Amino acid sequence: MGSLSRSSTPEFSPLEVAEDLAPLPEYKAATTTALDFDGLLPEPLKLHEDLKTGCGGQLWPAGMVLAKHMLRYHREKLENARILELGAGGGLVGLSVAKGCKINGPLYITDQLEMYDLMQHNIALNGLTDRVKGVLLNWGEPLSQEIVDFRPNVILAADCVYFEPAFPLLHKTLGDLFTLCPEATVYFCFKKRRRADMQFMAKAKKAFHVTEIEDDDRSIFSREKLFLYSFTSKR
Numbered sequence: 712m713g714s715l716s717r718s719s720t721p722e723f724s725p726l727e728v729a730e731d732l733a734p735l736p737e738y739k740a741a742t743t744t745a746l747d748f749d750g751l752l753p754e755p756l757k758l759h760e761d762l763k764t765g766c767g768g769q770l771w772p773a774g775m776v777l778a779k780h781m782l783r784y785h786r787e788k789l790e791n792a793r794i795l796e797l798g799a800g801g802g803l804v805g806l807s808v809a810k811g812c813k814i815n816g817p818l819y820i821t822d823q824l825e826m827y828d829l830m831q832h833n834i835a836l837n838g839l840t841d842r843v844k845g846v847l848l849n850w851g852e853p854l855s856q857e858i859v860d861f862r863p864n865v866i867l868a869a870d871c872v873y874f875e876p877a878f879p880l881l882h883k884t885l886g887d888l889f890t891l892c893p894e895a896t897v898y899f900c901f902k903k904r905r906r907a908d909m910q911f912m913a914k915a916k917k918a919f920h921v922t923e924i925e926d927d928d929r930s931i932f933s934r935e936k937l938f939l940y941s942f943t944s945k946r
């Protein structure tokens with residue numbers, strides 16, 4: 712099991728202060744939220760949020776941007792894609808795609824053990840058990856045989872850049888996924904909160920082709936320091 716649980720995440724400690732620390736979303740009580748992304752989902756996605764096992768238990772801003780982007784621009788383009796989400800938390804992005812885009816499943820949402828029950832809960836809550844699989848994928852660790860066999864070619868990652876010690880682990884997993892499937896595309900949305908986040912992007916630009924993606928809402932979300940990229944292999 713990976714070690715990056717909420718308790719080991721320094722920026723979630725109220726006692727921890729960094730000079731360039733921007734506020735992260737506030738904790739809130741467990742709740743179920745309904746989202747239709749401005750009508751892009753005819754039937755709303757129900758997402759249970761609960762922070763008791765980790766920070767992925769709530770909706771994050773980059774997840775909202777990426778989910779909406781996929782629904783708006785990829786609704787008809789994913790029919791034959793093999794889709795996998797990294798750091799899915801409660802499954803915001805992957806479940807939105809499974810609900811609103813034409814896919815010939817299965818779609819994998821992945822995270823650490825701490826998020827496993829919440830992922831399963833939200834898959835069932837939306838009646839998506841036949842199309843979505845929630846599995847464990849700890850960044851930095853070898854990919855499981857199930858993922859190797861699946862060979863994902865569309866990878867979703869939202870708000871996965873927030874904890875510096877995890878940067879090399881995420882980088883390694885992205886590299887492993889490109890080794891497995893060099894024609895894969897990663898849709899990557901992140902919110903810049905501190906200077907180190909740009910170091911992740913600088914390293915990503917060295918290793919992968921990184922392209923900023925067009926989106927009609929870009930001028931709005933970029934004001935919130937949210938960035939939307941695609942990564943492809945340099946090979």
Ligand SMILES: C[S@@+](CC[C@H](N)C(=O)[O-])C[C@H]1O[C@@H](n2cnc3c(N)ncnc32)[C@H](O)[C@@H]1O
Pocket residue numbers: 713714715765766767768769770771772773774775797798799800801802803804821822823825826848849850868869870871873877880
């Ligand atoms: C900030 S949350 C984003 C959740 C969701 N993608 C969203 O946008 O709402 C980051 C997620 O990454 C996961 N994560 C952190 N470190 C990880 C690791 N080493 N391996 C796998 N997942 C990790 C966390 O458990 C958490 O669910």
